[in-house]
Amino acid sequence: MNPFFLRYLFAQKEYRDYFKSIAKPAGGQANINLQELAQTKIDYFTPEIQRKIIKELDKEMQALEKVKMLKEKAEKRIEGILEEVRVEN
DSSP: OOHHHHHHHHTSHHHHHHHHHHEEEETTEEEEOHHHHHTOOOOOOOHHHHHHHHHHHHHHHHHHHHHHHHHHHHHHHHHHHHHHHHHHO
16 A cells, blocks of 8 residues: 555545544543454555546645645735735725
8 A cells, every 4th residue: 555545545534534633642642453454445556546646636635735835825815915005094
């Protein structure tokens, strides 16, 4: 299993919810019993398909990061415009 594929797979809500359900708090940290982890069934795809999924999701994550940057820039411009209006009044 490709670790980058697992990162995307385990970020899905169904896996997050599952791991939360079997995690036991210990010392301010959640631990998962090795036997329970070993019995965990995960979606498996061939290495080739995993690479394709990773490639597509990486593209989507890059696009999302660009959108976040655009949002931050727009928010700063809006703040600047509002500040100018405040100063003028």
